Amino acid sequence: MSLLNTIRDNMDSFNPKERELAAFLLARPQEAARLTITELAKEAGSSTATVSRFCRTLRFQNFAEFKMQLAGELAQPPDTTQYQDIVAGNPLPDIVSAITINNLRSVTDTTHILDIGELRKAIEALHSASRIDLYGAATSGLVAQDFFHKLIRIGKAAAVFTDSHMQLTSASSLTAKDVAIGISYSGETPETIHALRCAADQGATTISLTRFGAGGLTDHANIRLFTSSSEAGMRRGDMASRMAQLHVIDILFTGLVSEHFDDYVPRLERSFQTVKHYTGKKERTNT
Secondary structure: OHHHHHHHHHHHHHHHHHHHHHHHHOOOHHOOOOOHHHHHHHHHOEEEEEEHHHHHHHOOOOOOHHHHHHHHHHHHOOOOOOOOOOOOOOOOOHHHHHHHHHHHHHHHHHHHHHHHHHHHHHHHHHHOOOOOOEHHHHHHHHHHHHHHHHHHHOOOOEEEEEHHHHHHHHHHHOOOOOEEEEEEEOOOOOOOHHHHHHHHHOOOOOEEEEEEEOOOHHOOOOEEEEEEOOOOOHHHHHHHHHHHHHHHHHHHHHHHHHHHHHHHHHHHHHHHHHHHHHHHHOOOOOO
């Protein structure tokens, strides 16, 4: 997704000095892309330490990586499609168009920020796991349910928990051989944070799935996966963000099966044939 959009969407989470730096970047991005870290700090009335911390907050290793991303985006043609909120009395054709644009944009933005290295780590952790716990609340709980349904089809020992007490109960019994995945768009859902922290304390490999730039949940994750963070506004009902989360889940599942094709495809086929056998035809009864 757009780096400038990410900065704009996370403005409230920055400290005062970072907010001043963010305002400069949003107002004069072309100029910022040409400056050194020292020059940027001076122009923005900041310090090199603040600039470095700001870059790390946005998940960049250093200023050079941040600057390269910014320059690359500025060299691209502007994206004229924007997320659209719910409007009173909108004609149905316009609603169809708006929701389509929102979902496509969310998936595209998420694809742009996916870290292939982190995805590979997650896939290998899932493959090696003796047991997989999935934690999520509300809409994120539905996403966790979706991943659970996929994992059991390939024979993985998985469980999904949306109740906070059950999340902690299950997390407390995990071991270093297990994996726990916490899903939260905001990254700040207390119950999910507590569950993932508990899993980490037991030595389990922990994976977070949050919006880009989120904190909280990611602090307790060995592997961090991000979705687009551009869906703001209380009237969107977690629609585009849900599609972005499901997009990442589908990538994880497909990558897992593809990387270990001989292990999982026979199981996938067996689960399909079993369901078909028991539900695809009427049971014969003696009369």
